[in-house]
Amino acid sequence: MTNKLIASREALENFEFITINGKVEFNDVNNVVKIAYYYSKAVRAGVNLALRGVNLNDAVKSLYKIIPYAFYAETAYKQALTLLGNGGSKVEVRRRWFACRGNKSDKGNRGIRFHVEDDHVLVKVKDPWGKWVVGRAYFGKNYLLLLRELEELSSEREEGYGAVISFKDGVKIHLQVPLWLYLKYFSTPKMQGYGFVAGFDLNSDRLNVVVIDRQGRVVTTRTYWYLEVTRPGYPMEKARTLRLSALSQSLKFLTRIGVDYVVFEDLFVIKRRSFTKNKSANRKISKFAKKQMLIHGGIKALRLGFNVILVNPKGTTSSDNHERVMRLRGFDRHMASAYLIALRGLEVIKNN
Known part of the structure; x- marks a missing residue:
């Protein structure tokens, strides 16, 4: 593949x-x-x-x-x-x-x-x-x-x-090396899995992953925490290292359970960040280089042999459907987002 x-x-x-x-x-x-x-x-x-x-x-x-x-x-x-x-x-x-x-x-x-x-x-x-x-x-x-x-x-x-x-x-x-050339020399071959799809929700203090099968049924879920990075005065470079380490851990786990597709939000179609009335939350958002983490995760996933899909994030964080998923499946809002991102990726696969 x-x-x-x-x-x-x-x-x-x-x-x-x-x-x-x-x-x-x-x-x-x-x-x-x-x-x-x-x-x-x-x-x-x-x-x-x-x-x-x-x-x-x-x-x-x-x-x-x-x-x-x-x-x-x-x-x-x-x-x-x-x-x-x-x-x-x-x-x-x-x-x-x-x-x-x-x-x-x-x-x-x-x-x-x-x-x-x-x-x-x-x-x-x-x-x-x-x-x-x-x-x-x-x-x-x-x-x-x-x-x-x-x-x-x-x-x-x-x-x-x-x-x-x-x-x-x-x-x-x-x-700046062309990505295709970099992957030619640094990719790791991966055995074809079971067609599972993994949805990622990237956050300032945690990483949520939901794996679904081709029928949309949940196979497994994972949360990778790095709460300490949001404390005031925490070194930005150290925070970046912990977040990227969590991404790497999650992707290596997915290589072992039959995942073939990794799905992230397409942050590049969002023109500006959404801030809240909570000053502490806004501080976390402003210091969280989410696009940088997305690029790192996408490239790392390609290196490990996954197909990578970036989907429109509209409605995956705040919508009636998001509320319904939380209520019916007992997910918190971040896990519900990861699930909806996975489902949206599954739609892309079926339409391609």
Whole structure:
């Protein structure tokens, strides 16, 4: 069985690439820091341009005066647009980094390039005020075959890759690898199951899973708790680790009981978060990176050989049907949501 991802167009755009990270040592790190300084400056200026509704071409011309390389300027403006989309009009650019968008017609990437050696990756970064800054990147041997194929595909203009250079905890390079290529090297084959469908309800303090058969009958339910992450002052990175660990545990459990389809809410069709009158609940919602967890869970499920379905969440959290499921089955509201998500996924399977 070939695993696949069924989702809205908006969602599929978020599953085109996966980022792999490596440490990099540059021959002239000062020049690289200089690029990052002016790139960050360009992003800040780009936010102001975006607030005024300046189009891409005019924005690039303006930002070129700050960082005189069109591909950096273009990427900086697109980054500014993304920041505005995520945070409204109040955007702060604190950390220094720089990025260059990928394009297969540019042999992968114009500004940040790589070449795979025996035990490391040679990295070349375009200096807008000079030539190229060269460095050595270390991703780990398990990534070298993947990167070698990506290099070949890029040279043949069949694939592109985005790239980011960051400076938190040392100098790092982040390459956006096509998801299909990543799965080719890192998927784990799974035996075909019984056609069971698992619905997931992702929450800030727990993960609920309901498994149903092809007739919609409940096979089993699971709740994975991580209540401590919602306490005030709890480290965000540690909270993220616990949530993703719960996702991994749940998916590994599903490989053993005959599940073939994993179903999540398609959060990418929701334009804004729903807040409540409860300040404590709102704090949990605002600090919970639910889309990030969804992407991680979807990719992890694909790696493990599941089919992944993202369904419209409308009515799965608050509706007459939701209330009826809670009453008839004795589920709490989160388990009822997971059950309805599973049923909605089953509808997608039957219609495909």
